[in-house]
Amino acid sequence: MMKKGFQVAARLGHHTPFPRTLRILPRLSSASAFGSSTDSLVSRFLRKTDFKDYALPNASWSPDMLSLYQEFLKKTNSEGWIKLPSFKSNRDHVQGLKLPSGLIATSAHLSSDISPPGDYRIFTRCIQVAGQGYEYVIFFHPTKKKSICLFQPGPYLEGPPGFAHGGSLTAMIDETFSKTAYLAGEGLFTMSLNIRFKNLLPVGSLAVLNVQVDKIEDQKLYMSCIAQSRDQQTVFAKCSGVFLQLSLEKESP
Amino acid sequence: FPLLCGITVRTLLPSFASEEVIDKDHALPNPSWSTDLRFLFDQFMKKCEEGSWKRLPSYKRNSTQKFQDFKTHYVDPKLLKEEQMPGAQLFTRSFEDGLGFEYVMFCNDVENRVVCFFQGGPHLQGMPGFTHGGAIAAIIDATVGTCAFRARGIVMTANLNINYKRPIPLEETLYSEATGLFITLDPNKKLT
Numbered sequence: 473m474m475k476k477g478f479q480v481a482a483r484l485g486h487h488t489p490f491p492r493t494l495r496i497l498p499r500l501s502s503a504s505a506f507g508s509s510t511d512s513l514v515s516r517f518l519r520k521t522d523f524k525d526y527a528l529p530n531a532s533w534s535p536d537m538l539s540l541y542q543e544f545l546k547k548t549n550s551e552g553w554i555k556l557p558s559f560k561s562n563r564d565h566v567q568g569l570k571l572p573s574g575l576i577a578t579s580a581h582l583s584s585d586i587s588p589p590g591d592y593r594i595f596t597r598c599i600q601v602a603g604q605g606y607e608y609v610i611f612f613h614p615t616k617k618k619s620i621c622l623f624q625p626g627p628y629l630e631g632p633p634g635f636a637h638g639g640s641l642t643a644m645i646d647e648t649f650s651k652t653a654y655l656a657g658e659g660l661f662t663m664s665l666n667i668r669f670k671n672l673l674p675v676g677s678l679a680v681l682n683v684q685v686d687k688i689e690d691q692k693l694y695m696s697c698i699a700q701s702r703d704q705q706t707v708f709a710k711c712s713g714v715f716l717q718l719s720l721e722k723e724s725p
Numbered sequence: 726f727p728l729l730c731g732i733t734v735r736t737l738l739p740s741f742a743s744e745e746v747i748d749k750d751h752a753l754p755n756p757s758w759s760t761d762l763r764f765l766f767d768q769f770m771k772k773c774e775e776g777s778w779k780r781l782p783s784y785k786r787n788s789t790q791k792f793q794d795f796k797t798h799y800v801d802p803k804l805l806k807e808e809q810m811p812g813a814q815l816f817t818r819s820f821e822d823g824l825g826f827e828y829v830m831f832c833n834d835v836e837n838r839v840v841c842f843f844q845g846g847p848h849l850q851g852m853p854g855f856t857h858g859g860a861i862a863a864i865i866d867a868t869v870g871t872c873a874f875r876a877r878g879i880v881m882t883a884n885l886n887i888n889y890k891r892p893i894p895l896e897e898t899l900y901s902e903a904t905g906l907f908i909t910l911d912p913n914k915k916l917t
Contacts, residue, residue: 561850595857596857598820598824598825637866638863639817639859639860639865643859660852662851664886664887664889665889666884666885669883669885672881675813
């Protein structure tokens, strides 16, 4: 009886036409397909826009987070680090580009009177009240293929009383992976995440996420992350992730 | 789809017999629920009448009872603030209706199973039109955690390993496969 219930659940989910697995997309040689180099991806990512950048200090940032932010800001001048902007939606980040055809999602049975059309938010910017949800900024190093994310979880991210929900930290790591994978090699979708929690992360305190790209092969980007306190004395979690490479296409004019 | 739960047994903890009900129960249909989600909800409500399934209520905040117990037993007092943080909310319920996680969990204590039906709203976006991988991880963590909690008392995620089979469009039903390893907490050992 249980099995039938699950089968029903699985069937109901398949209303939109969808490739059975992303692997059926043509496999192109690494030389030609992912021709967008990190440099061109980065310069496109950083081009001037009117979108509000949420990865900037506000009153809710702890002194710790502020000072570490200033430190890294200095390194953007001298050591090749880049501060990544963070907009309300990924659509804003990739303006002018779209997902390959066959991967455009449609919501057939959405209850339409909930949010105004277009009020889509990237998950890590879902809570807009300063200090309540995700406060973070990501610095990326194009040559080293590394990222550092400064993350301060707010009270809306609670799991165990007074501490960040494991899922919220996982999401922050996934998001840092996502931006790193995109800029390092057009990584678009999470294929797997393996996270090991070591210590609880108190709400309102600073976690430093160190992400690096370990290898790129077979249309996949392999990354690892350590989330720890600023003084590196406390490790909150370690995580490895694999992302699928997929080139975005130019939107037809 | 199978949800695997690996559990290490240490000590059995007293379950929270009567929790303070201080908030609205969010594990109930609201206008944002799709017909699919509602259908599954109705199906399982029938199962609750018929046998050993139970719908799990879900609140925005940890009850003060839970907070006190957790604080007393598991945390170094220097680390944790005295009062429950004002405005603190359970992460998966920190959204207006239809915008974030719409979900309901049913449990079967005889079979040690928890089923969660989940619909992701527009504030959970990753790639345009799709649910953020981290949002999926969060709901899986919540589901597997609930399963472990009902089996063994207070638990904390030690390891979460998720293989994403296909991207999930927003407002679609969840399909993911996960294994979770949970450590149970020994009240005689502090966490911090």
